[in-house]
Amino acid sequence: MEKYTEMLKEKKISPSVQRLKILEYLDINRVHPTVEEIFAAIREEIPILSKMTVYNTLKLFAANGLVKSIPTSDNKGHYDYNTSPHTHFKCRQCKRVFDIDVDYDLHLKSGLEGLKVLEHNLIFEGICQDCRRDG
Template identity: 35%
Template sequence: MTEDKVKKIKMTPQRAAILKYLDGNTSHPSAETIFEAVRKKYPMISFTTVYNTLQTLKDLDRVRELNIDDERKRYDPNVNIHHHLICTNCRKIVDIRMDFPLNVPDEKAQGYMISGRHVEFYGLCPKCRNKKKNNY
């Protein structure tokens, strides 16, 4: 019954390269960033393979897709609960590892069965704060 998702995937050099790039990566890369990075080591990899692999990893809960950047999806190999802080200027995303009390009482849940939560913070990253300052 407790169908542990131990589904195994075929290991290919492409997947290995993507996994290696993602392992411990806290930069929340986009598919394109991943593609460019992996391509340096593995020049023949295709963009489609990156997307396919990310989809597979998502299905296996080995990667989390973030919709925090309005221009592109970002990917996070850290699938443990944590939150994010995004720069409104350069879109750099960093982790916020804190627990917030986020209980929603039934009468506020409007019949939804809540299964996940995510806190997004917006602001200027240190670099962009300085840039703005120097503009004056």
């Protein structure tokens, strides 16, 4: 837990119990949970927790680069502890969003002139291994 406290202090964010829990949860559960999922899980331990706090905290974390908001086609907020460049795979059947360790070269050749690029996201969609077996 020290680790998370440090991370927050570095960003001058006061390490409240709620914030630490949310950060820890995202670290342990690397499945790009939604606000609802995070809220439901942490509420088990902190029954007084408000969903508002989860929203606020995630927005604050994202603004400080501690977590990443990842857009998916279900149009709900998904959050990712892993902020380093990596790739996602969204299964159309079970709706899960995986990290995948795709090794790719992105050779930009042209087309970004004048734009200030802050990040890029590469998202694959399809059917995952489990769902192919089942269905």
